[in-house]
Amino acid sequence: xxxxxxxxxxxxxxxxxxxxxxxxxxxxxxxxxxxxxxxxxxxxxxxxxxxxxxxxxxxxxxxxxxxxxxxxxxxxxxxxxxxxxxxxxxxxxxxxxxxxxxxxxxxxxxxxxxxxxxxxxxxxxxxxxxxxxxxxxxxxxxxxxxxxxxxxxxxxxxxxxxxxxxxxxxxxxxxxxxxxxxxxxxxxxxxxxxxxxxxxxxxxxxxxxxxxxxxxxxxxxxxxxxxxxxxxxxxxxxxxxxxxxxxxxxxxxxxxxxxxxxxxxxxxxxxxxxxxxxxxxxxxxxxxxxxxxxxxxxxxxxxxxxxxxxxxxxxxxxxxxxxxxxxxxxxxxxxxxxxxxxxxxxxxxxxxxxxxxxxxxxxxxxxxxxxxxxxxxxxxxxxxxxxxxxxxxxxxxxxxxxxxxxxxxxxxxxxxxxxxxxxxxxxxxxxxxxxxxxxxxxxxxxxxxxxxxxxxxxxxxxxxxxxxxxxxxxxxxxxxxxxxxxxxxxxxxxxxxxxxxxxxxxxxxxxxxxxxxxxxxxxxxxxxxxxxxxxxxxxxxxxxxxxxxxxxxxxxxxxxxxxxxxxxxxxxxxxxx
Ligand code: ADP
Ligand code: TPW
Ligand code: MG
Numbered sequence: 001x002x003x004x005x006x007x008x009x010x011x012x013x014x015x016x017x018x019x020x021x022x023x024x025x026x027x028x029x030x031x032x033x034x035x036x037x038x039x040x041x042x043x044x045x046x047x048x049x050x051x052x053x054x055x056x057x058x059x060x061x062x063x064x065x066x067x068x069x070x071x072x073x074x075x076x077x078x079x080x081x082x083x084x085x086x087x088x089x090x091x092x093x094x095x096x097x098x099x100x101x102x103x104x105x106x107x108x109x110x111x112x113x114x115x116x117x118x119x120x121x122x123x124x125x126x127x128x129x130x131x132x133x134x135x136x137x138x139x140x141x142x143x144x145x146x147x148x149x150x151x152x153x154x155x156x157x158x159x160x161x162x163x164x165x166x167x168x169x170x171x172x173x174x175x176x177x178x179x180x181x182x183x184x185x186x187x188x189x190x191x192x193x194x195x196x197x198x199x200x201x202x203x204x205x206x207x208x209x210x211x212x213x214x215x216x217x218x219x220x221x222x223x224x225x226x227x228x229x230x231x232x233x234x235x236x237x238x239x240x241x242x243x244x245x246x247x248x249x250x251x252x253x254x255x256x257x258x259x260x261x262x263x264x265x266x267x268x269x270x271x272x273x274x275x276x277x278x279x280x281x282x283x284x285x286x287x288x289x290x291x292x293x294x295x296x297x298x299x300x301x302x303x304x305x306x307x308x309x310x311x312x313x314x315x316x317x318x319x320x321x322x323x324x325x326x327x328x329x330x331x332x333x334x335x336x337x338x339x340x341x342x343x344x345x346x347x348x349x350x351x352x353x354x355x356x357x358x359x360x361x362x363x364x365x366x367x368x369x370x371x372x373x374x375x376x377x378x379x380x381x382x383x384x385x386x387x388x389x390x391x392x393x394x395x396x397x398x399x400x401x402x403x404x405x406x407x408x409x410x411x412x413x414x415x416x417x418x419x420x421x422x423x424x425x426x427x428x429x430x431x432x433x434x435x436x437x438x439x440x441x442x443x444x445x446x447x448x449x450x451x452x453x454x455x456x457x458x459x460x461x462x463x464x465x466x467x468x469x470x471x472x473x474x475x476x477x478x479x480x481x482x483x484x485x486x487x488x489x490x491x492x493x494x495x496x497x498x499x500x501x502x503x504x505x506x507x508x509x510x511x512x513x514x515x516x517x518x519x520x521x522x523x524x525x526x527x528x529x530x531x532x533x534x535x536x537x538x539x540x541x542x543x544x545x546x547x548x549x550x551x552x553x554x555x556x557x558x559x560x561x562x563x564x565x566x567x568x569x570x571x572x573x574x575x576x577x
Pocket of ligand 2: 408458461489559563
């Protein structure tokens with residue numbers, strides 16, 4: 001009895017405690033988070049150290065925007081939310097562009113940011129890095145949460161994960177005030193408060209009558225077309241999508257990041273006959289692709305108007321239907337479930353589309369491919385885009401599992417058109433906004449998440465937005481080869497300003513040697529002036545896996561204004577008069 005009485009206060013004193021730092025780490029690990037992309041500083045420096053010590057990979061970037069883009073594409077590649085970690089106010093704002101980008105592109109991502117003292121921020125008393133971050137993040141993401149008590153960390157992270165992954169994926173903001181990290185609570189109670197998120201992206205099965213309607217519309221087609229968007233790539237329903245395309249025999253058109261779901265060299269691929277199939281098809285089935293600007297909103301001359309066509313749209317977001325034109329057969333559900341239901345509904349007796357349509361598409365495609373072929377073999381000096389891309393196209397063909405990151409204007413549009421992709425989720429680019437700056441963040445996350453070699457084809461301007469991250473690539477010794485299409489500027493390097501001594505707004509330092517930059521960090525730099533030199537350098541880099549930057553010197557006059565989308569530049573009505 002006396003002994004028992006002595007023991008009680010001892011046990012109380014030895015009671016194990018935990019804190020906010022550890023609870024966040026435990027909650028992340030419980031939910032399978034393996035990597036954090038971020039930039040350290042108050043109030044998250046120690047958190048990053050502890051997360052690293054606990055076995056989570058914590059990658060430090062040179063700018064939060066690039067860490068954010070890395071997290072966003074990690075989300076696309078893995079179907080798990082990519083995690084970005086930033087400091088308060090300025091760090092948070094730097095990460096916000098990427099969070100908005102993730103939301104716009106339907107990539108799951110969580111931006112976790114430290115923030116300052118709530119009491120001081122809310123009274124606007126001038127705290128260190130004072131900002132009402134939650135309010136600012138809200139309109140730019142799918143959901144935004146703040147955790148004030150250590151006991152709520154488990155729930156906060158669970159809500160963030162569910163919001164990012166369920167339904168249409170997107171960006172989520174999680175606000176972590178500085179005080180939260182140091183809050184202490186009973187370890188046992190803390191452990192119990194954590195939440196493992198079960199089935200965060202539940203299957204959304206399409207209604208049987210919606211499946212039947214879609215199949216009926218598809219059957220009625222004389223000139224059917226399937227469009228595969230990045231939602232289809234994200235869904236990871238690769239085998240069923242391939243089976244649907246092949247069983248129906250319908251020509252398919254991949255959107256930029258849908259390339260490779262089926263190889264671009266597939267007999268049914270209509271990639272090189274894009275204008276023809278958009279204008280002439282009578283029934284179009286969209287799988288994970290929106291009828292936004294990238295598809296001319298589903299109307300107008302490029303869609304062959306005044307002839308009308310019928311759309312079938314597979315999407316997890318019901319509100320997407322009719323966003324631009326009437327959808328004759330909306331099929332709402334997750335792509336895996338929808339495609340599998342369609343396959344099931346096809347049964348054994350599907351009639352292939354009329355042979356004259358299939359043949360017309362194939363011959364237009366072959367004609368365009370043949371027209372392009374000699375240009376890709378040119379050895380022009382200085383190089384042009386086609387000569388450079390001709391050799392890079394072969395390098396990708398020989399390494400179909402390598403990942404291609406791509407941004408720029410001409411550097412983007414011509415690469416997308418010329419380089420064939422062979423496997424799903426191998427092409428990562430500027431996405432729905434056509435944003436510059438994703439390059440190095442994407443390349444880093446692609447290497448980290450997949451372990452595959454990465455080839456980043458970058459316009460010289462595009463590269464500049466994230467160029468400092470070549471230090472990060474060297475620091476983590478990642479198998480990334482950056483090729484800069486250096487045409488001395490934005491679109492081209494030939495503009496001249498005639499009004500004063502300043503250079504024109506679109507031109508950069510002539511003859512810049514970007515290859516020297518990576519040498520500062522111990523990487524391999526190569527200056528390539530011919531397709532042959534380019535080929536040798538990139539092959540060596542892809543084989544060795546050494547961080548490499550190739551400055552590919554292009555003819556400054558080779559590009560055109562805004563690449564393929566010059567028509568989007570506003571024109572003055574006045575000027576036309
Ligand atoms: P692209 O730019 O390639 O045309 P978009 O980004 O416009 O593609 O469209 C992707 C679409 O895919 C979005 O409307 C999104 O809601 C949808 N989506 C994403 N993941 C899934 C999924 N797992 N199942 C169904 N639809 C999805
Ligand atoms: C965040 C506007 C679109 S394309 C581009 C800019 C600045 C660069 C094109 O030059 P680059 O390619 O990369 O050298 P090339 O081959 O044509 O010469 N800021 C953001 N996003 C966009 N899209 C822009 C500006 C833009
Ligand atoms: Mg350029």
